[in-house]
Amino acid sequence: MLVQIFSTSSIFLLALLIQVSNGVAVVDATTDAQQQQSSNRTFKIDYANDRFLLDGKEFRYMSGSLHYSRVHHGYWEDRLVKMQAAGLDAVATYVQWSAHEVEPGVYNFKGQNDLVQFIKLAQKHKLYVILRAGPYACAEWDYGGFPGWLLSDNETMVVRTMDKKYMAAVKRWLAVLLSLVKPYLYHNGGPILMVQVENEYGSYFACDHVYMKTLADIFAGHLGNETVLFTTDGNGQGYLKCGTTPRAYATVDFGVTDDVKQAFAPMREFNKQGPLVNSELYTGWLDFWGKPHNYGSTKALISTLDQCVTLKASVNMYMFEGGTTFGFMNGALIPYSSMITSYDYDAPLSEAGDVTDKFMAYKPNLPPVPGNTSKKAYGSVQMYRLGSVVELLDVLTPSNRMVQSLGPLNMEQLRHYYGFTLYRHTFKKGYPPSFLNISGVRDRGHVMLDQQPIGVVDRAIQTSLILSAEAGQTLDIIVENMGRINYGSAINDNRKGIVSSVNLGADVLTNWKIYPIMLENLFNDLTTSASVEKGTGGSENLAEFRQKRRQLIDHHLSFQSQQQLDERQDEQLDEQLDEQLDERQDEQLDERQDEQLDERQDERQNEQEHKERYLKLLEAMKQEQNEIPLKYRQHLLQQLQRQEPQQPQPPQLQQQQHEQLLNEPTIYSGIFRIPADSKDLQDTFINMCSWKWGVVYINGNNLGRYRPTLGPQTTLYVPKYFLNNSTNHIVVLEMDGHSKGSVGGAKLDLIEKPQLDSTCF
Structure with a gap:
């Protein structure tokens, strides 16, 4: 008899349904040591029975x-415990290459x-891991x-291709990553x-099928053929046609919907x-500066999950916790x-x-849920210039890092x-x-003449200013990298x-002097070390070959009669061997020439393929440059519908903002003490x-960017692990000038609650 226990009032009870309804067995992620060592542990796809x-x-x-x-490692266990208490079976996580190969x-x-520690903590709390390895x-x-x-050195490189x-x-990279995680496969x-x-x-x-096949082969080569590999794509035939490869199981992603069966139709x-697998069912959505905070409908999410369970689908909710992009x-x-x-x-x-x-x-249908972490308003902190x-600049850019360039x-x-980087x-x-x-500013630049602010250029707004200058004056442009494009051909x-x-x-x-701005130089505790193993190789050279020839002579002589050869016979033998050596060298030269010809042909073919890839890229970028990607378009349209029309700003406010903007980028510091x-x-x-507009550090930890005049985020999250039971140092790089306080400084308020849907004027 089937046990039906799900309802629209319980999102997390669905996990329990998955484990007990329709005769599906409950299997914990952690088992005793004996079972963990057993070769009988298997995870497979049963195609015939769709499971x-x-x-x-x-x-x-x-x-x-x-x-x-995106979650401080001190809190990994807290979050995993809450996920397990919610009735989830698994945690899915991306591996960010940039975080690991610096x-x-x-x-x-x-x-x-410490990816391995995260995986171990998931297993400790009876959660499987779905590893999205890139x-x-x-x-x-x-x-x-x-x-x-x-x-750095690849001007025309096209990523995500061959x-x-x-x-x-x-x-x-994959050789390192996959070897690291292989022992933790099920x-x-x-x-x-x-x-x-x-x-x-x-x-x-x-749409490079060779690339996807090559990646899957690399994964299988390191992890073994018994490992279940999969791909994730949008729920459309066009996406699945280009995004899949035979060696990996094709799954889809989609948001909340009234008709889950129809949403799964392209996958089926x-x-x-x-x-059936939805690898990203969106619980909410991401936010952009200057746009309203996104909210996801709880009712719609529950309805979609209920339908997924009815269809016996596996689901990954994206996100269960978003965290912070520090x-x-x-x-x-x-x-x-x-x-x-x-996030x-x-x-x-x-x-x-x-x-x-x-x-x-x-919650009424769940076991007791662990409590929230405590928050505290530590009060106001006076900041000083x-x-x-x-x-x-002498502190922020060591002399050996300044570069002169035409x-x-x-x-x-x-x-x-x-x-940030300063160009002079x-x-x-x-x-x-x-x-x-x-025009080449990426992404925002503060322009100064003899340290006097002239204005701001921004790749998305304007990239030119009117300037007059005298001989001997210094032009400084402080440029902020505001984040690289993460989606589409423009990556x-x-x-x-x-x-x-x-x-x-x-x-x-x-004739420019260029200064990388290294804000971490303001702190003494940000040091790293790493070592790289380097291999060496060698090849047989001519001297080694001549030594072998001498051994050949000795070998030949050992088979001669004991009668002594006269000098001429020895010379003749040398001549013969020299002729053989010359012939072998000629043959090797011919072979090398053939190899070089093949290499040149391969290079020409690679160059042609690369040229074709690059031309295709340029065409794609041209088409996409003014078009919001489809994945994000629906959510942005919803934002615009909710957003109220902006009223023109009074001239007085415009003038105040202009005056505030015309401040040179400045660093402020303050301290507060926790007993x-x-x-x-x-x-x-x-x-x-x-x-x-700027960035905040606390005790050397970069909390991230702030732009409260744009919103929707006006606070920055500080995990307790960034704090000290003593003196705490805050450093702010303010690019546009704070709005309150005198030359002596301004204040920061440390509060108990976040503000993620507001602006400050």
Whole structure:
């Protein structure tokens, strides 16, 4: 007899239904040591019966997404416990390549990047792991998860294709990552059930089936053929046609809908047999600066989940907790618009890991849920001016990092991948008022003449200003990388800083000094170390061959009669061997020439293929440059419908904003103390309403960007693990000038609650 226990009043009870209805067995993610060592642990796809099999028994999963890179590692266990208490079977997570391979061949898997520890904690709390291993992630993360150094020396590289330089880096990275996680696959005793290859590749212009097949072969080569690989694409035939590969099971993603069966139809048409899987059922949505905060309908989410369960589908809720995009790692879209620091996503668990109304609506049907972490308003902090960026340049840029160049270099050429860069030019002659054109600014630049602010250029608004200058004056342009594009063909146009020439009137300005702004230099505790193993190789040279020839002579002589050969016979033998050597060298030369000819032909073919890829890329970028990607379009339209028309600003307010903008980028510092005898440190939020545009550090930890005049986010989340039971140092880089306070400083307020749907004026 079937037991029907789901209803629209319980989102998380659906996980229990998956385990007990229709005769499906409950199988814990953690087992005793003996079972973990058993070779009988299996996870397979039963195509004939449209289901997964876990240890031979029918299995479906209810999963939630949690990005370990967006939640402080001190809180991983807290969040996983809450997910398990919600009745989930699994946690899905992306691996962000850029977080782990910080430079080519230099890896970081410690602390916040300790992927193995995250996997072990999931298993400890009876959660399976669905590993979304990339190499591309998207995830509204800078460059879609690709490391910035990919852009350093590869001007025409096309990512997510068979581009040779790209694939060389991918193969090296995957060899490290997949070897690391292999021991934690389910059949090896770990919790990893499935591993995703690439992500939403069907939405990418390239549609390179060779690339997808090569990736799947690499995954299988490292993980073994018994590992279940899968792909995720939008629920359309066009997406599935380009995004799938035979070696990986094709799954789809879609948001809340009135007709789940219809939403799954493209997947079922593509996969005639096999389990239904929605790898991303959206619980809410992401936010952009200057747009309203997104909310997801709880009622619609529950209805969609109910329908998924009725169809016996497995589901991953994206997101279950969104977390925070700390530092400079937010993504962006074309037409250029960057994502906010908070990745709250209106998920069941908030940015700070709190149980929300969306979660609590189903609490009566759940076991006791762990309590929320405590929050505290630590009060106001007086901030004092340390100095402008220009005044502090000797601290922010070590002398060995300043670069002189005929023209501007982009940040990737400087090996400075995130944050800010100062470009300096000294005029050799005077100029009457002329247009200063900085069309290559990526993404926003503060222009100053002899440290006096002139204005701001922004790639999305305006890239030129009127400027007059005298000989000997200094032009400074402080450029902010506001986040790399993470989606679409434009991920191939992601270099930052100033990426083309700077013109004043008809002249191209040359002879630049370029200063990478290294804000971490303000703190003494941000040090890293890494080592790279390097291999060596060698080949047989001519001297070695001649030594072998001498051995040949000795060998030949050993078979001669004991009668002594006369000198002529020995010379003749030498001559014969020399002739053989010359012939062999000629043969080797001919072979090498043939090899070189083949290599040249391969190079020409690769060049032609690369040219075709690049032309296809340029065409795709041209088509997409003014078009919001389909994946994001519906949600942005919903935002616009909710957004009230903006009223023209009074002239007085416009003038005030202009005056506030004309401030040189300046660094402020403040301290607050938490008594050493305090029992517990607590999370807090920094209210940025007294400030305009910039970034905040606390005790050396980059909290992320703030833009409270744009909204919707006006606070920054501070996990308790960033705080000290003593003196706490706050540093703010304010680009546009704070709105309150005097020359002596301004204030920050540390409050108990976030503000994610407001602006400050």
